[in-house]
Amino acid sequence: MSAIDYGDVQGLVRFGHAHMTEACYFLLHVKDSSAARSWLASAPVTTAAKTDPRPNTALQMAFSRQGLEALNVPAKVIRGFSAEFLTGMSADENRSLRLGDVGANSPANWRWGTSSRVPHVLVMLFAVQGQLDSWKQAIRGELWTGAFEEIDCLPTSNMGGREAFGFIDGISQPEIDWDEERSPSVNCYERQYSNRVCLGEFLLGYRNEYRQYTDRPLVADDDRAGFELPFAEDQPRLRDVGRNGTYLVMRQLSQDVRGFWQCWDRAASSDQKQLYKLAGFAVGRNFSDGAPLVPLSQEAIAGIGPKGNGIQLNQFTYDSDVDGTHCPYGAHIRRANPRNADVLGDPQGILATLVRTLGFGNKNVRDDLIASTRFHRILRRGREYGRALTIEQALEPAGQNDIESGLHFVAVNANIQRQFEFIQTAWLMRTKFDGLTEESDPLLGNRSPLLGCPFTNTFSMPQQDRVRQRIGDLPQFITVRGGAYFFLPGVRALRYLSKVGA
Amino acid sequence: MMPQANIFVAAPVKIELEADLRRLLTSMNIARGRVDPGNPIVPFGQFDRLHFARFVILQDQTLDDIEVAYGLPRRDYPLTLAFIADFDGDADEFRAELARKAGPGLEQIFSCCDGFTRGSDLPRWMKDREQPPAAAYVNWVGRTVRQVHQDEALCLALEAHLQKNAPQFGSKSPRQVHQMLKEYTDSEIAAGHIQLSAEEPTPLGWKLRQGLHLLGVPLLLILLAPLLLLYLPIFIYQLRSREKSDMEIAPRPDPKHEADLSRLEDHDVTNQFSAMGSIKPGRFRRWTLAFLLWLVNYTARHIYTRGHLARVPTIHFARWVFINDRQRMVFASNYDGSLDSYMDDFINKVGWGLNLVFGNGLGYPRTNWLVLDGSKDEQKFKYFLRRHELPTEVWYNAHPGLTAFDLKRNTLIRQGICRDDMTDVELHQWVALF
Numbered sequence: 001m002s003a004i005d006y007g008d009v010q011g012l013v014r015f016g017h018a019h020m021t022e023a024c025y026f027l028l029h030v031k032d033s034s035a036a037r038s039w040l041a042s043a044p045v046t047t048a049a050k051t052d053p054r055p056n057t058a059l060q061m062a063f064s065r066q067g068l069e070a071l072n073v074p075a076k077v078i079r080g081f082s083a084e085f086l087t088g089m090s091a092d093e094n095r096s097l098r099l100g101d102v103g104a105n106s107p108a109n110w111r112w113g114t115s116s117r118v119p120h121v122l123v124m125l126f127a128v129q130g131q132l133d134s135w136k137q138a139i140r141g142e143l144w145t146g147a148f149e150e151i152d153c154l155p156t157s158n159m160g161g162r163e164a165f166g167f168i169d170g171i172s173q174p175e176i177d178w179d180e181e182r183s184p185s186v187n188c189y190e191r192q193y194s195n196r197v198c199l200g201e202f203l204l205g206y207r208n209e210y211r212q213y214t215d216r217p218l219v220a221d222d223d224r225a226g227f228e229l230p231f232a233e234d235q236p237r238l239r240d241v242g243r244n245g246t247y248l249v250m251r252q253l254s255q256d257v258r259g260f261w262q263c264w265d266r267a268a269s270s271d272q273k274q275l276y277k278l279a280g281f282a283v284g285r286n287f288s289d290g291a292p293l294v295p296l297s298q299e300a301i302a303g304i305g306p307k308g309n310g311i312q313l314n315q316f317t318y319d320s321d322v323d324g325t326h327c328p329y330g331a332h333i334r335r336a337n338p339r340n341a342d343v344l345g346d347p348q349g350i351l352a353t354l355v356r357t358l359g360f361g362n363k364n365v366r367d368d369l370i371a372s373t374r375f376h377r378i379l380r381r382g383r384e385y386g387r388a389l390t391i392e393q394a395l396e397p398a399g400q401n402d403i404e405s406g407l408h409f410v411a412v413n414a415n416i417q418r419q420f421e422f423i424q425t426a427w428l429m430r431t432k433f434d435g436l437t438e439e440s441d442p443l444l445g446n447r448s449p450l451l452g453c454p455f456t457n458t459f460s461m462p463q464q465d466r467v468r469q470r471i472g473d474l475p476q477f478i479t480v481r482g483g484a485y486f487f488l489p490g491v492r493a494l495r496y497l498s499k500v501g502a
Numbered sequence: 503m504m505p506q507a508n509i510f511v512a513a514p515v516k517i518e519l520e521a522d523l524r525r526l527l528t529s530m531n532i533a534r535g536r537v538d539p540g541n542p543i544v545p546f547g548q549f550d551r552l553h554f555a556r557f558v559i560l561q562d563q564t565l566d567d568i569e570v571a572y573g574l575p576r577r578d579y580p581l582t583l584a585f586i587a588d589f590d591g592d593a594d595e596f597r598a599e600l601a602r603k604a605g606p607g608l609e610q611i612f613s614c615c616d617g618f619t620r621g622s623d624l625p626r627w628m629k630d631r632e633q634p635p636a637a638a639y640v641n642w643v644g645r646t647v648r649q650v651h652q653d654e655a656l657c658l659a660l661e662a663h664l665q666k667n668a669p670q671f672g673s674k675s676p677r678q679v680h681q682m683l684k685e686y687t688d689s690e691i692a693a694g695h696i697q698l699s700a701e702e703p704t705p706l707g708w709k710l711r712q713g714l715h716l717l718g719v720p721l722l723l724i725l726l727a728p729l730l731l732l733y734l735p736i737f738i739y740q741l742r743s744r745e746k747s748d749m750e751i752a753p754r755p756d757p758k759h760e761a762d763l764s765r766l767e768d769h770d771v772t773n774q775f776s777a778m779g780s781i782k783p784g785r786f787r788r789w790t791l792a793f794l795l796w797l798v799n800y801t802a803r804h805i806y807t808r809g810h811l812a813r814v815p816t817i818h819f820a821r822w823v824f825i826n827d828r829q830r831m832v833f834a835s836n837y838d839g840s841l842d843s844y845m846d847d848f849i850n851k852v853g854w855g856l857n858l859v860f861g862n863g864l865g866y867p868r869t870n871w872l873v874l875d876g877s878k879d880e881q882k883f884k885y886f887l888r889r890h891e892l893p894t895e896v897w898y899n900a901h902p903g904l905t906a907f908d909l910k911r912n913t914l915i916r917q918g919i920c921r922d923d924m925t926d927v928e929l930h931q932w933v934a935l936f
Contacts, residue, residue, distance in 0.1 A: 186878055188849070212881065231505065240535060359812040364931075418846075426842065451903055
């Protein structure tokens, strides 16, 4: 297996660019496809190769299906991308239903991401403090102006490592197995949760957790524009348009910070200690330091290292909390990353394994309900926007000119359907996650009634030796304002895309 | 205990009336994928013993595969309408109830099929066209629709009571909580607000058949064991040579087909799944599959009767049915969650079981030793399933909003409320069900 060529991967896959605290996201339409191709060919895309010193500015670029069409990429190449990318985030009612994009979240209300406001190209600019404006100036030259129409430029804010509600953000990320040393069980018998995840889950053209190559466009060797493209590992006679590229999911999530804190404050009867505790239960981490609510594991977890305070924040699973009394089953981080393995426990011997395989040997009523986590991970690369409020401010009524705040959620994954959509649908939005009922994610839930489930607006907190506590009437805290699926190409693929439609 | 039964009526459609039939079926829905339980054609909501029902037009889009994979001529089959139902009690009674409550509507539907004339004896006509499933699975054998509704009403009442009196309950031990809820239940029963009917008697005939089957199958296997053992090396040779050469046909499904299917899904927390395909040509695969399904059916009747099929707890009812002289098979299930999570369960939890059965289907991703690989080729497997899936024109669920896990929890809560001999550990687990 050849070593990864970081220079062919966009930097965003490897880095969050955290030291570049300023960022903005351009949503563009291609106005003139030949000008756009010229701009692409010379765009200073930031790669995943490490530089010393670290860069002061960065540029990443991704394309929607409409964007590829606008660049005249041949239909037979476009057809090779995944079905969900081709359809898009907003164009299928059933997808909207599954993603929870109904009611206030409905694409009909979005600011961008539907019909004529689906961006063709997403250009993300990052810069260290004070340099974003000049970086923008530098990028928006004459060629840019001729090539693109800016449908929006989404600003971001630096909230100092916290998201708009005030919790520490981005604590848990999967560790990419860049060197492809991981070889997980093909027959789904992994017994340990691993935070190290196969490269193919985050980059196309490599083996994923099933030891398979995710479908992506491959082109014949005689495709002249493709002479620079790498050959596909699994089909060595074809060139791989996907290799070192991946999909990028973007959603603009506006957060009702006041609504959030005021709701928990009511539930806590304005007791401050109780308020932090309840809000912590909703998230699954302590408000102050981001520590998990469950005890740390004694044993190491693959992919969780001592770097920073990785162990204090991430060396845990929910195996020690089957009752959900430390961290509620429905807490946001327990839904989003259940940290389980393929099979429960560690049975000894063939007989015990057989018993498990046949579906017996569960001790608790909830055992083995949740899908294996390793097939459903995403890299999160989002940034906050708007104005941060302190809790004290949030508990006051909204003023006249309240500024909206929220998250530009950005996720990187090789299979949108199995990764982002699955997490969103089966884990966050589903009112029946892990045997729960009448509740969806306490942060993201849209609280829409379902057939036969008139209420989906509760939140339950199991209690040790007592009956569970349940909070009712949770309002919607987070509203979707826009979103789209993009292809984040590798650098050589980007050059290919800038030539193939000419 | 009242056991569950099912019917699978398959009737060829008069080709000139196909459009009428489709219109008629569509008219039973409020919207795509959502039946009107009170629709005048088959008012499913009036059947108090019916769990699930569906009408599917069996139109196989993959009939050319046999030519592609084996160079054999395409075989055409008449377009067939399938009516599938899962209910409590006896099939004869259910058919009679159908005739009573939905006679004119069913006549209208079946008039679009060959061999039905108005005035035909409807129950008899259906019975003549039934295909017995090769294997059928019931999530919780003996739980009737009536019990499902009673359990749910009880649990809603208890939840509401708990919520209303949260401060009092908050400090009580599991034993006290149980006692208080039991008293509340008794008062609610006395007031006529909720009802907990006693279990119905188990039909004697069913008990006998069940007992004979329980012993008969292993006995037969023991008797056949010497022959099977002798045949084993030949079987392995036959299997391996086929596994190495059988062709996979699992292209990405047509986007339109995919859209047609997905429009029908996720309107409820439970979904329907109907699929069909041809069995790989030749006697070997047909008999292997028949034998395996015979075993699957045994486990479903005697082992997997309490809330899970192997590691999958989300299937309510499912069946595998041979049609057209075992040339083709239909699989129909009712499952919780979206199709993605269903297929995920298939691949990650029971991939071996899927391979055993569907591995005999034409075009299935390559298996090894019957149980290995196959479904582990995740994308191909998902494409294969989706490509073979059929739009379910009409689908009825007697308890929308309730997953198989909800039903289990409700049943466990009811069982607990009826007991007063629970240990501390049991009480602790019982209180955690809320």
